[in-house]
Amino acid sequence: MSAVQKAHIAPAPATGSMRTGDDYLRSLADGRAVYIDGERVRDVTQHPALRQAALSAAKLYDIAADPAMAERMTYVSPTTGNRVLRAFQIPRSHADLKAKRLASETWSEASFGMMGRTPDHVSGFFCGYAAVPEVFEAGGKQFAENVVAYYEHLRENHLWATYAIVPPQIDRSKPAHKQSDPALYAGVVKEKDGGIVVAGAQQLATAGLYSDVLYLSCIHPLQPGDENYAIGVAIPMNAPGLKLYPRRPFAGQAQNGFDHPLSSRFDESDCFVVLDNVFVPWEHVFIYRNLEVCRDQWWKTPSHAYGNLQAQARYATKLRFMVGLAQRMNEATGNAGVPPVMVQMGELAALASIVETMLESQEIKATIDDNGVVWPSRSALYAVMALQSEINPRMIEIIRELTGAAMITMPSSLKDLESPETAADIERYLASSVSGARERIALMRLAWDFIGSEFGARHQQYEKFYGGASFLVKQNMYRNYDVKRSTDLVDRALAMPAL
Ligand SMILES: Cc1cc2nc3c(=O)[nH]c(=O)nc-3n(C[C@H](O)[C@H](O)[C@H](O)COP(=O)(O)OP(=O)(O)OC[C@H]3O[C@@H](n4cnc5c(N)ncnc54)[C@H](O)[C@@H]3O)c2cc1C
Known part of the structure; x- marks a missing residue:
């Protein structure tokens, strides 16, 4: 391994032991370049707007390191015999796939489904790559070896990878190589001894500033001429030249955990990524100037299906939370037993159940390939993903309707409950029939x-x-649906003899 690589790999816990929350937090002070309000953040774990989400992420590692959770959250590494995160398991049976989903559910419950890109998301993509390395071999044998070795490196060191796989929205009317400057979109700009140099920008590494490694690639369709952008490389977050520009952190405005119970704790951040001539050693290059492999990594391996199985497990958890929130708010207003309210709750529950059932359907309808690797059902996955952008606003709309002005008719902050001048009014008029004012305000703040x-x-x-x-997810759905079975039915109907 080159000196450059060694310097950039995040510190790992002692061999054989699970990474704890403390191990994880310590590893974040590695000199990564994160910029907020025009200034470089010295330490993510100390920044007032970033600290709490780092602590929430650390809890995930503590959950996994808890010996009582070993069976749920870990499995035995096939190469070292050590316990490693179940998020890195390549499923070889339907039971393995279910076990992966249950581990993701446990982690997503820790944030009520509010943290999307936890370490089990991109790990799923790497499982998919390592399960079908032949796809990478099409670009050269060394690339298949690199991706399997890197997957094992992530797995054995319990590392957290996030990804930036969408070009920036600078000018979507032109392909990557026809942008005003060829180094605008992230791509390779130079080959050097021992590796390549990448430059440009890519959107949008959610949780990037909390993770160990960036996977930089492209899921957007590329075309001949775009070869420099058809890459797949892993970059440690503290690599020289890698810069993260998170959107404004919402936790910065969160005065306290009572008034902003979610944004103060679970703001995972979304980072715009700038690569200022970042050197990537060949060992960390999995796809190199290859349009076909760059496309096939998503669709000819189970990567997209594994990563999004986690995403759906997280989403199902969030919807369960949403139904619970609506129920508690109805109870607070005394409306829970009103029949039309129960009808609306029924619609909420139906939508949440559809997502949950489609999640299980990805397991039940999973198939096993010639190498014994289990692929979740992609028709079940894309069906629910395709409808998510309609289901979600509908559910939010129902809750808004159910609550009336309740979420707004709240005092300005916790201080109103504490001030001797205001507390009596608040206690008297903001209580509900089922709780005191403090509990009711806490519920409405949460909502x-x-x-x-x-x-x-x-x-x-x-x-x-x-x-x-x-529009892209719906195209995926169309490609994965058995349209022939449908058209066969129509053809049979058309072939019915005249009566
Ligand atoms: C909160 C958040 C977190 C994210 N996290 C990540 C992450 O972790 N990693 C990552 O890589 N990316 C992430 N993304 C980026 C995400 O992958 C992109 O936003 C997504 O791929 C859509 O690309 P775009 O935003 O460039 O939209 P565009 O592709 O520019 O499309 C925008 C809209 O234009 C219209 N449109 C454009 N082209 C067409 C067409 N051909 N046909 C029909 N309509 C069209 C559609 O209405 C479409 O919704 C995140 C995005 C958000 C909002």
Whole structure:
């Protein structure tokens, strides 16, 4: 391994032991370049707007390192015999696939489904790559070896990879190589001894600033001439030249955990990525100037299906939380037993159940390939992903309708509950028949943070776009549907003899 590589790999826990939350937090102080308000963040774990989400992420590692959770969250590495995160398991049976989903459910419950790009998302993509390395071999044998070795490196060191796989929205009317400057979109600009140099920008590494490694590639369709952008490379977050520009952190405005219970804790951030001539050693290059492999990595391996199985497990958890939130709010207003309210709750529950059932359907309808690798059902996956951008706003709309003004008719902050001048009014008039004022305000704050805050609005955008724009997801659905079975039916109807 080259000196450059060694310097950039995040510190790992002692061989054989699970990574704890403390190990993880320590590893974040590695000199990564994160910029907020024009200034470089010295330490993500100390920044007031970033610290709490780092602690929430650390809890995930503590959950996995808890010996009582070993069976749920880990499995035995096939190469070292050590316990490693189940997120890295390549499923070889339907039971393995279910076990992966349950591990993701446990992690997603820790944030009520609010953190989308936890370490089990991009790990799923790497499982998919390592399961079908032949796809990478099409670009050269060394690339298949590199991707399998890197997958094992992530797995054995319990590392967290995030990804930036969409070119920036500078001018979508032109392909990558016809942009005003060829180094605008992230791509290779030079070959050097021992590796390549990448430059340009890419969107949008959610949780990038909390992770160990960036996977840089492209899922957008590329065309002949775009070869420099058809790459797949892993870059440690503290690599010289890698810069992260997170959107404005919502936790920065969150005065306290009572008034902003979600945004203060679970703002995972979304980072615009700039690569200022970043050197990538060959060992970390998996796809090199190859349009076909760059496309096939998503569709001819189970990568997209594994990664999005986690995304759906997380989404199903969030919807369960949403139904619970609506129920508690109805109870607070005394409306829970009103028949029309029960009808609306029924619609919410139906939509949440569809997502949950489609998640299980990805397992039940999973298939096993010639190498014994289990692929989740992609028709089940894309069906639910394709409808997500309609289901989600509908559910939010129902909750808004059910709550009336409740989320707004709240005092300005916790201080109103504490001030001797205001507390008596608040206690008297903001209580409900089932709780005191403090509990009712806490519930409404939770609901507003979920639905109406800037954090809530970002979540609505996230559910629409995290898996790609819906017109693309619907095309995936179409490609994975058994259209022939449908047209055969029509043809048989047309072939019915005249009566
Ligand atoms: C909160 C959030 C988190 C994200 N996290 C990540 C991440 O972790 N990693 C990552 O790589 N990316 C991430 N993304 C980026 C995401 O992958 C992209 O937003 C997504 O792929 C859509 O691309 P775009 O935003 O460039 O939209 P565009 O592709 O520019 O499309 C925008 C809109 O234009 C219209 N449109 C454009 N072209 C067509 C067409 N051919 N036919 C019909 N309509 C069209 C559609 O209405 C479409 O919704 C995230 C995005 C969001 C919002």
